[in-house]
Amino acid sequence: MAFTEFRPLDEKSLIEYIKATPSLSSKLDNNFDDLKIKEVGDGNLNFVYIVSGSTGSFVIKQALPYIRCIGASWPMTKERAYFEAVTLKEQGRLCPEHVPEVYHFDHTMSLIGMRYLEPPHIILRKGLIAGIEYPLLAEHMSEFMARTLFFTSLLYNSTTNHKRAVAEFCGNVELCRLTEQVVFSDPYKVSEYNRWTSPYLDSDAEMVREDNTLKLKVAELKSMFCERAQALIHGDLHTGSVMVTCESTQVIDPEFAFYGPMGFDIGAFLGNLILAFFAQDGHADQGNDRKTYKEWILRVIDETWNLFHKKFIELWDEHKDGHGEAYLSAIYNNLELQQLVREKFMKDLFHDMLGFGAAKMIRRIVGVAHVEDFESIKDAGKRADCERRALELAKMLLKDREKFQGITEVVTAIQKIQL
Amino acid sequence: MAFTEFRPLDEKSLIEYIKATPSLSSKLDNNFDDLKIKEVGDGNLNFVYIVSGSTGSFVIKQALPYIRCIGASWPMTKERAYFEAVTLKEQGRLCPEHVPEVYHFDHTMSLIGMRYLEPPHIILRKGLIAGIEYPLLAEHMSEFMARTLFFTSLLYNSTTNHKRAVAEFCGNVELCRLTEQVVFSDPYKVSEYNRWTSPYLDSDAEMVREDNTLKLKVAELKSMFCERAQALIHGDLHTGSVMVTCESTQVIDPEFAFYGPMGFDIGAFLGNLILAFFAQDGHADQGNDRKTYKEWILRVIDETWNLFHKKFIELWDEHKDGHGEAYLSAIYNNLELQQLVREKFMKDLFHDMLGFGAAKMIRRIVGVAHVEDFESIKDAGKRADCERRALELAKMLLKDREKFQGITEVVTAIQKIQL
Ligand SMILES: Nc1ncnc2c1ncn2[C@@H]1O[C@H](COP(=O)(O)OP(=O)(O)O)[C@@H](O)[C@H]1O
Ligand SMILES: Nc1ncnc2c1ncn2[C@@H]1O[C@H](COP(=O)(O)OP(=O)(O)O)[C@@H](O)[C@H]1O
Ligand SMILES: [Mg+2]
Ligand SMILES: [Mg+2]
Ligand SMILES: [Mg+2]
Ligand SMILES: [Mg+2]
Ligand SMILES: [Mg+2]
CATH class of the missing domain: 3.30.200.20 (Phosphorylase Kinase; domain 1)
Structure with missing residues (x-):
């Protein structure tokens, strides 16, 4: 045959x-x-x-x-x-x-x-639901993101190679359109596919559909997603696309990959960690109040961004005299200036990341595809409470992302909402 | 044969x-x-x-x-x-x-x-040097830019068609690289191709090469130029790519075309009008002090942007329920919100335009390719005075473009510098 x-x-x-x-x-x-x-x-x-x-x-x-x-x-x-x-x-x-x-x-x-990612590899999301700590997670994921994003950007590549790759990945347009629909559009309008924990979140979902400021902000992100070919992004980097053991972290399922904004990947990962955080109260029981675990998740969020920042800048520095065409060393030729452009770059990326992360959180609560973190909370009222807090944070991040100066402020904002 | x-x-x-x-x-x-x-x-x-x-x-x-x-x-x-x-x-x-x-x-x-654009068609730049008024210029150029940019953007097209076209024009990468080099790189570093009115502008050219803030700002624009596939842009829309009579305006020479940021075209055109303005003092003689003509140029700058704004918004409104995928009518479903997103869009475009326009001005004064507006001023000292004023304005625009609220403020800034 x-x-x-x-x-x-x-x-x-x-x-x-x-x-x-x-x-x-x-x-x-x-x-x-x-x-x-x-x-x-x-x-x-x-x-x-x-x-x-x-x-x-x-x-x-x-x-x-x-x-x-x-x-x-x-x-x-x-x-x-x-x-x-x-x-x-x-x-x-x-x-x-x-x-x-x-x-x-x-x-x-x-x-x-x-390769078969043999047991004890499990999907990270399942580990997060089970309350398992992965001591190397932040280290590994920051490494994966820093390397894949840096080396496929114009910080490392010539325009010639970049545009050739951009053109090829334009072919993955159907998957891009799916993201456009389910992340940037459907949650903000009436759609047959949308769902949420009803009736608890009925008015929350309606508020998303009637929030002009939110819609203004998500339009900006959608345009960036559609227009900005910054690096080869994974395109679906949530905690269900990562398999882990205590020693190993493996990223799978990049079928949504294309040349898009770096912040989309980082935001997907951190946004899904934030969802995992807000789901913990739904998983708490008499044996485990999940308090320590919640603190661990917050540490991972903090560390992932900080390590990403560090590794990305290190790669940039290492290759600053290479063939990357964005910042020629003959122009960016003094330490103060290098400092300036890198701070600007990382600040913008941080804000992009927060916006995309927030959009990815919102769509998991009022859009078509939900996450097991919440779905596995059987008590619908309890689930809705968890989801509402996550939604509240996400809306705030999406609207005011430029106000956040660093990841510590984001962690503080998360802590405030859960109280 | x-x-x-x-x-x-x-x-x-x-x-x-x-x-x-x-x-x-x-x-x-x-x-x-x-x-x-x-x-x-x-x-x-x-x-x-x-x-x-x-x-x-x-x-x-x-x-x-x-x-x-x-x-x-x-x-x-x-x-x-x-x-x-x-x-x-x-x-x-x-x-x-x-x-x-x-x-x-x-x-x-x-x-x-x-088509042969028969006489009396001449290159607009030559008409500007000769001091000829073209009463329909703002109307025609705003029409050209509004239509070509709107209809090739995601405001009008589906993602599917957009990405197909983006991919094709990635093939024009060598021309993009040429722009990257001569507009966004060479003026900010020592380059064998750079030239300027020496010795008069020696220290001005050096200041461009040593201005950290300027280099920070131009990096942002270069990234936007390389990464943002917003619309099919002409890519070389200076006043030498337009042929005119009093009744006719024809845009030629789009060999640099690709999917890039809209502001690059509008900025190219308006930036070159500003260069024409600053060159006028060099063309003044006893018979014609060029005062009235300078006012006419400023009016064209003002009108071109305002008419572009009006026409672009009209096209957007006309097609708001079409197949454009950026702003779905089911989401952007109330007048206040439509107003909000359009204001945001046009404000960002205005600032992009100012940045790109400024970069295009700078490169014509200290980069490889100069403009006849200045080159035709025989007295080198006089020419340098004109160029220095243009350079001063361009640097200010590039550094502080976000501070300008509208085109009237830009015109005021131009008037202030020439005094
Ligand atoms: N290489 C692998 N090794 C072990 N399990 C895998 C591997 N790839 C996928 N899986 C399992 O299959 C599931 C679905 O794979 P995934 O690539 O995410 O598919 P989909 O695109 O349908 O989401 C994963 O959640 C994981 O449990
Ligand atoms: N269609 C045309 N009709 C009349 N003259 C033209 C036409 N196209 C080009 N020209 C003349 O040739 C010159 C160079 O054309 P252009 O397309 O700008 O070439 P280049 O790409 O070398 O700049 C123009 O400045 C103009 O004088
Ligand atoms: Mg999967
Ligand atoms: Mg998949
Ligand atoms: Mg007409
Ligand atoms: Mg030409
Ligand atoms: Mg040409």
Whole structure:
């Protein structure tokens, strides 16, 4: 059986596919006797199979031409698998310690074979719900973001290479449009897909749809998202796109990748940490009031930004005489000036990050796709209380992001709201 | 003789080319008897031939693989002719009254055939030097800019069409790089190509190279130029890219076109009008003190921005329920909010325009390519005085552009400096 045309696989046909594909079968030493295949896609869009035997293992991810959690009624190009594969490889090149290796890509089949992130790796979001501390999380995620964003920006690259890459990723437009819709549009209007913890948040959702200032601010961010090709961003960097153990942090699922604003990635990650924070009260029980854990989350937020800042500036400094065309060393030729431009750059990025982070929080409370952090709180009233606090903070961040001078002020604002 | 490979034409081989090209020869009714061919390229980059006979006329523009005014030592892709042709057609579709019709494009030969803008059409810059008033200039240029910028932005287009076009114009990267170098980089560093009215402006040029604040500000604009795909911009919209009579205004030479920030075009045009203003004192003589003419230029600056503002908002309003994806009507659904977002948009655009306009002025005084407005002032001391005032204004605009609330304040600032 040849696979010369696209077709959706299942656990059975996948075995045939693997047998017909040397780069995969060799990973198993061509031993298929005790092979186990399990579909584990808990994500929203695609099918993910864990393939493991006594002689090896890998993961197969296949994109179908629609959005899995909605169904065939919401078509979505399977070309996204191509952009995911290209990005996994590029991010893997830039930050191999935090990205699973790609073993195989089949364009026709929209199929990626990659390293199986074996147990105890779990999705970070699940770890956050379970109240597990990851001591290296801030270190690793700041490393991933600093390296992938810096090395794909004009701080490092020539305009020629940058524009070539920008042009290619313009092809991932359908996924960009999905983000535009579900992050920047739907929450601010009546949409059949929107939902929220009803009736508790009915008036909160309505207030979002009728808040002129909020809509003014989100328009600005949407334009930046659509127009500004600053770096190759992951595009979906929430806590469900990170797999962790206590020692390892791995970023998966960059199918939304394109050249966009850096702040979108950093904001996605930190915004989802803030959601995790506000969900903790819903997970508290007599055995664990989650107080210490909440403090740990706040520390991670603080440290992730500060470490990102430090690492990014270090990379900039290291490559300031390189081929990056944004700040030529012949112009930015004294320490005071270098200081000035870097402060300006990081301040703007910080504010972009806060805006995008806030937008990502809002959409998870009143938009189509919610987060397990809140969904797993069974008591709807309790859940709504948690969500309302998160929403309140997000609205404040979105409206007044320029007023925040640093991450400490953000942490203080979070602490204030939860009291 | 076939033209299956690129080769530079001259007046003689061009006749052969025309005879072999039906879309051109038909313009002359196949009558070549009294044909006159004259090379008139006074521009910096390309060769331009006027072809005219008793039965018809047209202009032929050919790009060679280097920059004409520098020579073969500065190579430049001849692919620019392709982007010029595509843009002439697109801008002609959007604003036919102000763009010459394209009759013919030959990709292999990097050659465009277009309408001959017959006398009394002259290059606007020359008219400004001669002190000629063009009563319709503000009306026409605001129309050209409002239509070409609005209809190629996300205010009018879907993300899908926008990204497709953005990707295509990423191909014009060599021309973008040229702008990056000569506008945003060279004036702020020592460069073999820089020149200025020496020795008069030696210390002024040095001050530009040593002004940290200026360099901080120009970095911001350079990033916007490189990263922000807001609309299809002309990319070289100075007063030498406009041909005029008292009734007609025609925009030529969009070989630098790409998806960039709108403010770059508006700033180029207004910045060059400001240069024309400051040059007037150098053209004054006993017969004409140029006082009235200077007032007319200031009125054109004022009117161009105000009319642009009005027309742009009118287009936005007219198409607010269209397929443009930036501001969905279901979200921006009340008059107060529409007012808010438009004011914000236009205020930001105004400040972008001032920044880019200022950068374009500076580079014409201390960078590689100067303007005839100043160059035609024979007395070097007088010329330097004019240039210094323009430079002073430009530096102020670049540093403090956010402080200007409207175009009237800019006009007032210009008037203050010339006293
Ligand atoms: N390389 C991997 N190793 C182990 N598990 C994985 C791997 N990739 C994905 N998974 C599992 O599959 C789930 C869905 O994968 P994901 O790439 O996020 O798909 P989707 O695009 O549908 O969200 C993840 O949440 C994770 O549990
Ligand atoms: N369509 C036209 N009709 C009449 N003259 C033209 C036309 N196009 C160009 N020219 C003349 O040729 C000159 C150079 O043309 P331009 O397109 O600006 O070339 P360059 O790219 O080299 O600057 C113009 O300044 C103008 O005098
Ligand atoms: Mg996922
Ligand atoms: Mg995904
Ligand atoms: Mg020209
Ligand atoms: Mg008209
Ligand atoms: Mg030109």
